[in-house]
Amino acid sequence: MKEHDLTFDAMGSHVRLLIGEPPAGADLPSAAEATESARRFVVEFDRALSRFKPESELSALNDDPRERVPASPLLRRAIQAGIEAAELSDGLVDPTLVGEIERVGYIDSRAGMAGEPLADALGSAPPRRPARPRPDSRWRELVVDDDAGEVIRPAGLRFDTGGTGKGLAADLVAARLRGYPRFVVDCGGDIRIGGAGALTWPYEVFVEHPLSGERSHLIRLGFGGIATSGLNVRIWRDAEGRVVHHLLDPATGEPAWTGLVGATALGDTALEAETRAKAALLSGPLEGRRILAEKGGLIVHDDGEVERVGPIAVIPTTAAASAEPAEVAA
Amino acid sequence: MTEPRSLQTPPRRKPGGALVFWASAALFAVLFALLTFQLSSGTTGTTTTASRPVQVRKVIKRRIVTTVVPSPGKNRVVSGPATSSEAAPEVPAEPITTSTS
Numbered sequence: 001m002k003e004h005d006l007t008f009d010a011m012g013s014h015v016r017l018l019i020g021e022p023p024a025g026a027d028l029p030s031a032a033e034a035t036e037s038a039r040r041f042v043v044e045f046d047r048a049l050s051r052f053k054p055e056s057e058l059s060a061l062n063d064d065p066r067e068r069v070p071a072s073p074l075l076r077r078a079i080q081a082g083i084e085a086a087e088l089s090d091g092l093v094d095p096t097l098v099g100e101i102e103r104v105g106y107i108d109s110r111a112g113m114a115g116e117p118l119a120d121a122l123g124s125a126p127p128r129r130p131a132r133p134r135p136d137s138r139w140r141e142l143v144v145d146d147d148a149g150e151v152i153r154p155a156g157l158r159f160d161t162g163g164t165g166k167g168l169a170a171d172l173v174a175a176r177l178r179g180y181p182r183f184v185v186d187c188g189g190d191i192r193i194g195g196a197g198a199l200t201w202p203y204e205v206f207v208e209h210p211l212s213g214e215r216s217h218l219i220r221l222g223f224g225g226i227a228t229s230g231l232n233v234r235i236w237r238d239a240e241g242r243v244v245h246h247l248l249d250p251a252t253g254e255p256a257w258t259g260l261v262g263a264t265a266l267g268d269t270a271l272e273a274e275t276r277a278k279a280a281l282l283s284g285p286l287e288g289r290r291i292l293a294e295k296g297g298l299i300v301h302d303d304g305e306v307e308r309v310g311p312i313a314v315i316p317t318t319a320a321a322s323a324e325p326a327e328v329a330a
Numbered sequence: 331m332t333e334p335r336s337l338q339t340p341p342r343r344k345p346g347g348a349l350v351f352w353a354s355a356a357l358f359a360v361l362f363a364l365l366t367f368q369l370s371s372g373t374t375g376t377t378t379t380a381s382r383p384v385q386v387r388k389v390i391k392r393r394i395v396t397t398v399v400p401s402p403g404k405n406r407v408v409s410g411p412a413t414s415s416e417a418a419p420e421v422p423a424e425p426i427t428t429s430t431s
Contacts, residue, residue, distance in 0.1 A: 001419040013431040018422060166431060182419060188431030201419050208429035215427060230430030264428060 001182065001197065004031035008039055010046045011166055013188025015039075017173070020182035020197060028179050038173045042187065045169050049078050049161045051098065052108055061151060062098065062158040071144075071151040078161050079151055080144045081168040081271055088272065089279035089291075091133030091250060096142070098158035100253035105238050106246050115235040118261060119211055121243035122302055128259040130284035131249035162246070166190040167227060167274035174270075185270070190227040192270040198222050206317065210262035211304045218315045225270035229277040230262035230300070247282060258284035262300035265292055266312055 007016045017035045022028040029037070048057045057075050071079070082095030142159065143152040153159075161168070166187040173185040174192040182197035193203055202222040206215035210230035219226065234246040249256040263280040267273030272295075280288035280299060288299050289309050296312030308314055 003419060003422070005422060005424075007424075016424075016426070018426070020419065184426055186426060186428075189427070189429045190431065191426065191428055197419070203426055204421075206425050206427045208427055210430060215425065226428050228428040228430055233430045262430065 004035045006035045010042050016186040018184040051160050065155045068150045068152050076144045081164045085164045085275040086139040088275050091137050092279045092282045093163045093275050094139050094250040096138045098160045104244050116243050118232045125257040128257050130258050131256040131282035132251035134250040167271035170270035190270045190274045192225050193221050207264050225267045225273035227273035227277045228264040229281045256282050260299050265297035266295045
């Protein structure tokens with residue numbers, strides 16, 4: 001089975017599409033055509049929903065002084081995804097922390113910028129404690145009215161797709177690839193896998209360790225989503241010389257230091273996996289284990305120890321080369 | 331003058347208590363003996379056919395569930411659900427990796 005493989009930059013990350021050729025006689029475009037169509041969709045998604053692009057529809061919404069604002073189906077879907085993520089994480093993955101993330105210094109996209117070494121940052125980081133939801137839960141004020149084609153929220157309440165956009169993009173592309181035998185949509189590490197053929201021939205997905213940068217573990221995945229959240233990228237020093245990063249404690253608006261430096265989660269969708277990974281990381285080891293217990297995942301402690309949680313079969317990469325294919329996570 | 335005959339029939343004499351007791355006991359004993367005989371011989375008063383013997387069967391269904399875990403590697407033949415292609419997919423040139431973005 002031949003697969004079309006394309007990598008390009010969008011959403012401040014690398015996006016990779018791996019699509020198998022449709023069966024002969026199927027009424028589907030070729031894998032190459034599907035890949036190009038998916039690429040155009042992701043680029044358009046990024047153009048419409050980036051808070052770093054002043055001309056984006058999301059920026060227009062955030063600047064709009066009206067309470068009810070007409071919105072495209074894509075923007076409404078993105079906001080709905082943000083609400084779903086907040087609900088799933090009990091407010092830890094909060095899409096309304098735009099002012100807070102800007103105060104920390106994340107005003108422009110930091111794509112491609114060299115960050116502070118995480119191992120050094122851990123030494124000077126504040127005492128560890130679990131993040132907490134924002135007490136006023138402002139994300140609950142977001143309402144999507146699909147009948148009217150509008151988004152309703154108090155003027156001034158801004159929305160950011162940062163926590164959910166890549167996962168949602170992967171899921172939306174996957175929905176467009178229905179009928180293809182086997183495919184991977186990787187939006188900056190938020191990965192969605194699908195196709196009947198992937199059940200028979202699962203993909204091998206490696207997990208990058210946030211401290212070493214090496215592919216430390218291998219997971220074989222036949223369907224669904226997998227995503228990783230970590231502190232090793234988008235980490236910098238602010239004007240006062242403090243090491244800060246982009247994953248905020250909603251209760252304080254400050255970067256969260258919880259005792260974990262990374263979390264990888266499985267989910268039915270990439271959006272769910274991304275939400276679980278981020279919520280686990282923000283929750284710290286104790287609550288993080290509970291969040292990952294249902295669908296499975298990995299947490300990486302400050303000292304680099306990788307801990308397997310829930311129904312997930314992983315193979316350390318040192319043994320992966322010789323391991324029998326008996327462990328399949330699905 | 332003759333005495334008028336009484337219009338009332340003379341009252342019957344009740345049987346003695348001992349007679350009733352012994353008659354009841356005898357009837358009970360006869361019926362008890364009859365029923366005991368019928369039960370021991372396998373017949374009843376309502377049917378003369380012998381009741382069918384009851385067969386007790388223990389049905390054991392054994393199901394074996396087998397999960398086939400295929401290999402994603404090259405050149406491995408795996409039985410499983412039909413896919414669009416019989417050939418194993420090519421391993422991607424670059425590993426698929428989930429990492430922080």
